[in-house]
Amino acid sequence: MKVTLLAISVVCLACMGCTADPKSAAGFTLPDGDVQRGQDTFAQLQCYACHSVTDIEFDAVETSEEIVKLGGKTTRVRTYGDLVTSIINPSHRFAVGYADEAIKVDGQSKMRLYNNEMTVQQLIDLVAFLQSQYTVEQYQPTPYIPYY
Numbered sequence: 162m163k164v165t166l167l168a169i170s171v172v173c174l175a176c177m178g179c180t181a182d183p184k185s186a187a188g189f190t191l192p193d194g195d196v197q198r199g200q201d202t203f204a205q206l207q208c209y210a211c212h213s214v215t216d217i218e219f220d221a222v223e224t225s226e227e228i229v230k231l232g233g234k235t236t237r238v239r240t241y242g243d244l245v246t247s248i249i250n251p252s253h254r255f256a257v258g259y260a261d262e263a264i265k266v267d268g269q270s271k272m273r274l275y276n277n278e279m280t281v282q283q284l285i286d287l288v289a290f291l292q293s294q295y296t297v298e299q300y301q302p303t304p305y306i307p308y309y
């Protein structure tokens with residue numbers, strides 16, 4: 162009997178552990194942002210110093226930084242979680258398709274941190290703006306010619 166109870170509590174504790182990870186993104190939802198305000202914020206914070214966004218024109222900047230493209234065709238939906246993380250925790254995961262030395266210094270993203278100056282509303286609007294710039298295209302398998 163004691164052994165059964167012990168077994169049950171171990172199983173219960175283990176299950177609670179899997180659903181109660183304090184670092185889980187479960188339950189994370191942003192309110193709707195404003196795409197136009199997001200674009201204005203992007204310009205105001207001069208994100209374009211290191212980024213291009215589809216074919217939107219921003220002021221020209223003289224920079225020696227690698228220009229990382231945002232928006233455009235993608236096969237993977239950019240969720241709120243992806244974009245918020247890229248903006249406030251840039252070294253968590255790195256943009257794909259760039260040489261390490263172009264986007265990292267000492268293993269950290271070259272992206273500037275805005276956490277002490279960006280408002281939450283600006284973050285929400287930036288995410289809405291960036292999401293509106295990605296077009297999700299389904300992966301197209303190579304057409305298969307049946308062989309008889």
Ligand code: HEC
Pocket residue numbers: 203206207208209210211212226229230231244247248251252254255256257263264265270271272273275287291
């Ligand atoms: C000093 C240059 C610099 C500035 C300024 C900058 N970024 Fe970045 N950003 C980068 C670099 C380099 C990367 C690629 C490395 C990485 O993923 O962190 C990046 C990555 C990103 C990504 C992820 C792209 C992907 O495909 O995974 C997003 C989204 C992004 N930046 C948004 C912003 C926004 C919004 C701003 C303005 C608030 C901004 N960045 C300002 C340099 C910059």
